[in-house]
Amino acid sequence: MFEGRIQDLSDDGLGMLEADGRRIYVPFAYPGDVVRVKKIKRRFGRRIARDFELVEESPLRQTPRCPHFGTCGGCLWQGLRYGEQLRLKSEIFERITGLTAEIKGSPKIWGFRNVSNFIVTAEGTGLKKHGNPLGVVDLKECLIFSKRTPEYLRALRDFLEETGLKPWNLKDKTDDVHYLQVREGKFTGEVMVNLIAHVKPSKGVLEAFRDYFSFANSLYWSLKRDDRDDPRGEAELVAEEHYIRERIEDVTYLLHPNSFFQTNSYALSLLLKAVERFTDGEKVLDLYSGVGTFGVWLARRGFSVEGIEMNPFAVEMASRNAEINGVKATFRVGRAEDTQIGNYDTVIVDPPRKGLKEAADLLVESGVENLVYVSCNPRAFKLDYEKHLEKAYRIEGAVLIDMFPHTPQVEAVIELVRRR
Numbered sequence: 001m002f003e004g005r006i007q008d009l010s011d012d013g014l015g016m017l018e019a020d021g022r023r024i025y026v027p028f029a030y031p032g033d034v035v036r037v038k039k040i041k042r043r044f045g046r047r048i049a050r051d052f053e054l055v056e057e058s059p060l061r062q063t064p065r066c067p068h069f070g071t072c073g074g075c076l077w078q079g080l081r082y083g084e085q086l087r088l089k090s091e092i093f094e095r096i097t098g099l100t101a102e103i104k105g106s107p108k109i110w111g112f113r114n115v116s117n118f119i120v121t122a123e124g125t126g127l128k129k130h131g132n133p134l135g136v137v138d139l140k141e142c143l144i145f146s147k148r149t150p151e152y153l154r155a156l157r158d159f160l161e162e163t164g165l166k167p168w169n170l171k172d173k174t175d176d177v178h179y180l181q182v183r184e185g186k187f188t189g190e191v192m193v194n195l196i197a198h199v200k201p202s203k204g205v206l207e208a209f210r211d212y213f214s215f216a217n218s219l220y221w222s223l224k225r226d227d228r229d230d231p232r233g234e235a236e237l238v239a240e241e242h243y244i245r246e247r248i249e250d251v252t253y254l255l256h257p258n259s260f261f262q263t264n265s266y267a268l269s270l271l272l273k274a275v276e277r278f279t280d281g282e283k284v285l286d287l288y289s290g291v292g293t294f295g296v297w298l299a300r301r302g303f304s305v306e307g308i309e310m311n312p313f314a315v316e317m318a319s320r321n322a323e324i325n326g327v328k329a330t331f332r333v334g335r336a337e338d339t340q341i342g343n344y345d346t347v348i349v350d351p352p353r354k355g356l357k358e359a360a361d362l363l364v365e366s367g368v369e370n371l372v373y374v375s376c377n378p379r380a381f382k383l384d385y386e387k388h389l390e391k392a393y394r395i396e397g398a399v400l401i402d403m404f405p406h407t408p409q410v411e412a413v414i415e416l417v418r419r420r
């Protein structure tokens with residue numbers, strides 16, 4: 001048994017306890033808490049508390065709203081007051097990158113997520129337990145997603161009961177239905193339901209599916225052919241519209257089961273405005289453009305935009321997004337590291353978690369004056385900067401946007417300007 005006061009948080013948001021010369025990482029514990037750790041497991045070289053008793057509460061705490069707090073892997077920081085979450089996010093960002101940045105909070109901290117992927121298992125339907133890939137929290141509600149969560153989950157349970165389809169067996173990797181994905185256009189009220197299953201639906205099953213989810217503005221069945229725990233399959237439209245729409249101020253975006261969209265609709269306008277503020281000149285390259293989230297927004301504001309993205313379907317979506325907003329922006333399929341970076345005033349990069357890697361050297365070799373680096377992984381940014389970008393660019397400004405309330409994650413927008 002280890003007892004003591006949590007002094008600090010790890011970069012991934014776990015409370016850190018120093019006791020008997022050992023460091024123990026305590027999920028769901030915060031600086032100022034006194035904890036008594038009862039069970040420990042080792043993971044990737046760290047000692048992680050599996051169970052602890054809260055002996056004294058930190059003044060940074062608030063009462064979590066969610067009944068699943070403490071087991072659900074969704075919200076590690078729901079027990080922290082929101083102002084403290086923001087302060088700690090910028091402190092961790094500064095510790096990793098050495099940069100001080102203003103942080104902008106999410107305009108809404110409940111019901112802000114526009115998508116949820118509920119895993120459907122024999123143990124329950126909901127989200128994975130924290131630190132336990134084989135454990136599932138049988139959700140009653142999800143306050144960061146939607147007030148309508150109980151309605152969505154009820155429809156699923158009734159549908160399974162009527163059809164006899166079996167929830168996925170996590171241990172044996174067998175049976176029928178693996179995920180229920182629901183997306184909500186927060187500013188349009190539209191709902192998309194996508195069931196990810198290992199079986200093709202019969203006529204009768206499809207009829208029941210349409211009936212139970214008749215509230216959906218877009219209804220998909222996705223056939224999944226692998227046994228990985230991810231909500232992806234071959235999406236086929238079952239009823240209503242191919243897309244639902246989300247509206248961020250004066251820009252409309254189409255959402256589809258197979259395309260990524262920024263998950264916090266309310267904080268997205270803050271992110272877009274931060275990118276816009278750091279964008280200079282007229283000609284802009286949106287590298288890693290996805291569905292054109294930044295590119296279309298900037299084109300709407302008069303910038304001349306080209307986008308490069310590896311995923312052909314995302315490129316198709318980006319072109320559609322440009323079209324429905326009546327803007328001219330050209331999106332092409334390509335790999336960032338194979339792109340000849342021509343004559344642009346600003347290049348925006350929003351790479352995957354691993355960062356830019358080889359593409360960073362192309363930027364250094366280009367003559368581009370301004371770089372806007374969007375990142376949800378400060379470590380990858382730091383590596384890209386120190387190993388490559390620093391040769392040609394200096395950091396002019398940075399702002400953090402809290403796209404992920406109640407978690408340790410934060411999105412950074414960093415302005416880089418070419419050295420003279």
Ligand SMILES: C[S@@+](CC[C@H](N)C(=O)[O-])C[C@H]1O[C@@H](n2cnc3c(N)ncnc32)[C@H](O)[C@@H]1O
Nearest residue numbers: 288289290291293309310311335336350351352
């Ligand atoms: C973090 S997402 C950003 C998407 C977009 N900026 C947005 O906000 O919707 C990263 C994108 O980079 C794409 N991607 C990953 N590796 C790539 C590469 N080597 N070259 C080009 N695009 C890549 C992914 O398909 C994904 O769409």
